[in-house]
Amino acid sequence: MSDLALLDFLTSPDLPVAKHGLKRRDADLDPLMLAAVYSSGPQVTRNHYAHDFFPAVGDPRAEGAYDWTKWQAEPAKPAGQRRPRLKYVSRQEPRSQRLRRQDTETPKSSPPERSPSSSHTLPPSISRTPAHAFPSSDKSAPLEVKCMARTRVPTPHGPVFLHLYHNNHDSKEHLAIVVDPAQFAEPSQPRPAPPIRSRTLDAVWSDAETDMDRITRGAYVGRLSQTSQTPSTPSSSQHPAAAAAAAVPPPLIRVHSECFTGETIGSMRCDCGEQLDEALRQIAQPGAAAAAAARGAVVYLRQEGRGIGLLSKLRAYNLQDLGHDTVTANLLLGHGADERGYAVAAAILRDLGLGGAREPVRVLTNNPDKMAALAAEGIRVVERVPMVPRSWACRQPDAADGAWAKTSAGATMIGGGVVYGADLDKYLRTKVLRMGHMLPLIATGEEDDDP
Numbered sequence: 001m002s003d004l005a006l007l008d009f010l011t012s013p014d015l016p017v018a019k020h021g022l023k024r025r026d027a028d029l030d031p032l033m034l035a036a037v038y039s040s041g042p043q044v045t046r047n048h049y050a051h052d053f054f055p056a057v058g059d060p061r062a063e064g065a066y067d068w069t070k071w072q073a074e075p076a077k078p079a080g081q082r083r084p085r086l087k088y089v090s091r092q093e094p095r096s097q098r099l100r101r102q103d104t105e106t107p108k109s110s111p112p113e114r115s116p117s118s119s120h121t122l123p124p125s126i127s128r129t130p131a132h133a134f135p136s137s138d139k140s141a142p143l144e145v146k147c148m149a150r151t152r153v154p155t156p157h158g159p160v161f162l163h164l165y166h167n168n169h170d171s172k173e174h175l176a177i178v179v180d181p182a183q184f185a186e187p188s189q190p191r192p193a194p195p196i197r198s199r200t201l202d203a204v205w206s207d208a209e210t211d212m213d214r215i216t217r218g219a220y221v222g223r224l225s226q227t228s229q230t231p232s233t234p235s236s237s238q239h240p241a242a243a244a245a246a247a248v249p250p251p252l253i254r255v256h257s258e259c260f261t262g263e264t265i266g267s268m269r270c271d272c273g274e275q276l277d278e279a280l281r282q283i284a285q286p287g288a289a290a291a292a293a294a295r296g297a298v299v300y301l302r303q304e305g306r307g308i309g310l311l312s313k314l315r316a317y318n319l320q321d322l323g324h325d326t327v328t329a330n331l332l333l334g335h336g337a338d339e340r341g342y343a344v345a346a347a348i349l350r351d352l353g354l355g356g357a358r359e360p361v362r363v364l365t366n367n368p369d370k371m372a373a374l375a376a377e378g379i380r381v382v383e384r385v386p387m388v389p390r391s392w393a394c395r396q397p398d399a400a401d402g403a404w405a406k407t408s409a410g411a412t413m414i415g416g417g418v419v420y421g422a423d424l425d426k427y428l429r430t431k432v433l434r435m436g437h438m439l440p441l442i443a444t445g446e447e448d449d450d451p
C-alpha cells in the first residue's frame with residue numbers, strides 16, 4: 001500500500017506547488033522501481049539472489065573453498081613467449097561449401113508433377129515476392145518503410161485502399177487506410193487534388209517484374225477489373241504542382257493504434273472501435289467546397305495497448321477492475337503510461353506524400369503527445385480536429401446531429417453506432433485528467449468514483 005501511495009504521489013495531477021518541477025509522466029525514473037529500491041534494504045537485485053555459480057566462493061570457510069587471498073596472477077611474459085591464443089576450429093566445413101557439395105552429389109531428378117489446381121502453382125506471369133521487405137530488423141539503421149501491397153476494400157463509408165507496410169525497425173505489419181475515391185475516376189477527368197499514392201509501391205522493384213506482378217501487389221491505376229488492368233508507373237505517385245491542391249482543404253488524417261478489444265469484440269471499456277469508425281466517417285465526408293472530394297488516410301499502427309501489447313493490456317484491465325485507472329494500471333505492471341512511438345507513422349505518411357510542405361495535413365486527435373510526436377517527426381499539421389466521443393456528444397445539451405446517435409449501443413465495429421457505459425466514462429475522464437487529452441469534460445455522474 002505504501003508503494004501505491006508513493007506511486008500515486010509521483011503520478012498525481014495535483015502535486016503540491018513546490019513539487020511542480022518534478023517530471024510526472026514518462027519520467028526517466030520508474031516510480032515503482034524507486035519504491036521497490038527504497039523499501040528493500042540491502043542494495044541487491046533479483047539476479048543477485050538467483051545466480052550462485054561457485055557456492056563455496058562466497059564463504060571461505062566452506063569445504064573446498066579456494067582461498068582467494070593466496071591467488072597470484074601469472075607474471076606477464078614478453079610478447080614472443082606468450083602462449084598462442086586458443087582458436088576455435090569447427091569440425092564441419094563451412095555451410096556454403098557443404099551446400100555446393102550437396103548440389104553436385106545429389107542426382108538431379110525431375111521436379112514432381114503438380115496438378116493444375118495445386119495451390120503452389122502460379123501463372124507464369126506472377127513471380128513470388130519475398131515474405132518480408134526487410135529480412136531483419138535493425139533499429140540503429142535509418143528507418144525505411146515499404147508498401148508491400150495495396151487493395152480496394154469497400155466499407156460502409158465508401159471504398160478505401162488498404163496499404164500494408166513493412167519496415168526495418170520492427171517486424172509488425174502496419175497499415176494505411178487511404179480514402180481517395182477520386183482515384184476511381186477516368187484518368188482523363190480533371191482531378192481537384194493529387195492522388196494519395198505510395199511511392200514505394202509505385203516504384204519498380206526489379207527488372208524481372210511483370211505487369212501482373214505490379215497489379216497483384218496493387219501498383220495499378222484506376223479501378224481494377226477483368227477489363228481494366230493498368231499498371232502504375234513510378235510517376236503515378238509523383239505529385240503535380242501544389243497549385244492544384246491549393247483549392248481543396250488539406251487531407252484529413254488520423255494516426256490510430258491497434259485495439260483488439262475495442263475494434264474487434266466491441267469492448268465498451270474504451271472508445272477505440274468507435275474512433276476508428278468515426279475517423280473513416282469524417283475523412284470520407286466530402287468537404288463543403290464543391291471541388292472538395294473526400295480525401296485522407298488513417299495510419300493504423302500495431303501498437304496494441306498503447307504499446308504494451310495485448311497480454312499486458314488484459315492484465316491492466318484486471319487492475320482497473322480493482323479500482324486503478326488506465327494510467328496507474330500500466331505503471332503497476334512496470335510499463336510506461338504510453339509506450340508508443342510515431343516514427344513509422346510519419347514515414348508512412350511521407351511515403352503517401354502527406355504531411356510534407358506540399359500536402360500539410362489536418363489531424364483527428366485529442367492527444368497532445370501524438371500532436372507533439374508528429375511535429376517532432378517533421379509532419380506539417382495545419383489543424384487539429386477534435387474527436388468527441390459519441391456518447392459524450394449525445395449528452396451535450398445541443399446534441400441533435402448524428403444518425404449514429406440513434407443506432408444501437410455497443411455496435412462499435414466499422415459502420416457501427418455509439419458506445420457508452422461507466423467503464424468508458426471513467427477511461428475517457430482519465431485520458432482528460434491524467435493524460436492531458438484536449439476534450440471538454442462533461443458531467444457523467446461518475447466523478448465521485450474516480451480514484
Ligand SMILES: Nc1nc2c(ncn2[C@@H]2O[C@H](COP(=O)(O)OP(=O)(O)OP(=O)(O)O)[C@@H](O)[C@H]2O)c(=O)[nH]1
Binds near residue numbers: 258270316326330387
Ligand atoms: N494499456 C492500455 N491501453 C489501452 C486501454 N484502452 C485502450 N488502450 C489502447 O489505447 C490505444 C488507443 O489509442 P488511439 O486510438 O491512438 O487514441 P489516443 O492516443 O488515446 O488519442 P486520440 O488520438 O485522441 O484518440 C490503443 O492502442 C488501445 O489498445 C487501456 O485501458 N490500457
